Amino acid sequence: MRCPYCKTDNDRVIDSRASADGFAIRRRRVCADCGRRYTTYERTETAPLRVVKKNGERVGFDRQKVLGGMLRACEKRPVSLEQLEAIADRVERQCLEAFDKEVPSKVIGNLIMQELRHLDQVAYVRFASVYREFKDVSQFLDELKPMLEKRREGGHEAADGASGSEA
Numbered sequence: 316m317r318c319p320y321c322k323t324d325n326d327r328v329i330d331s332r333a334s335a336d337g338f339a340i341r342r343r344r345v346c347a348d349c350g351r352r353y354t355t356y357e358r359t360e361t362a363p364l365r366v367v368k369k370n371g372e373r374v375g376f377d378r379q380k381v382l383g384g385m386l387r388a389c390e391k392r393p394v395s396l397e398q399l400e401a402i403a404d405r406v407e408r409q410c411l412e413a414f415d416k417e418v419p420s421k422v423i424g425n426l427i428m429q430e431l432r433h434l435d436q437v438a439y440v441r442f443a444s445v446y447r448e449f450k451d452v453s454q455f456l457d458e459l460k461p462m463l464e465k466r467r468e469g470g471h472e473a474a475d476g477a478s479g480s481e482a
Contacts, residue, residue, distance in 0.1 A: 318346035319353055336404065364410060365417045373417065376410065378403050385427060388442035392435050402430040436462055 317324050323346065330343040340357040364376040385399045406426045410418045424446045431439040443449075443458050 316344060316355060318349060318351065320351045321346060321349040323348045338408075361411065362416055364407075364414065366420050366423065367417050368420045376407065376418070378407055381406060381423065381427065384442065384445075385431065385438070388431065388438040388445075389435060392438050394435050394438060398434060402427070402434070405430065432462075 316326055318326055325347040326344045327347060328342050329345050329352070332341055333339070334341050334356065338358060342355045342357065343352060344355060345352050365373045366376050367373055381403045382399060385402060386396075389399065406423060409426055410423060413422075428439060428443055428446065431442050440458060440462075447454070447458070449458075
């Protein structure tokens, strides 16, 4: 491995451990020439996952696109970036486990909606309204109906703050 500072190929590994997600090895290295330390990550090589869009077009899976859509849905909501990054990680991992090379965009959208439904109902409805391309208020209400019925059954009329006028 070449040192990112002095560009020589003379280093040694001083520490190795699994990364937080367990899908990579984190290695701390020290350059024998300049003495500086740096970190490298070793991951298994996989074929890049491709997304099959509604129109049949195939594009590479873009984790930043997934994160960007969730960030827009969670704007002004009590949801942290760490929570959204964890969702993006889970969605990507589920797609890689369930599909070899190509995943329909519909699957990705549904996985994101499942995650947001449990995290923040307002963000879920915002994401669903864009993802499902609601044409009118009746489609919007059809999406809200099961959530409202579930809240009434549980006796949580306005318990989680999701009934505000932020949507």
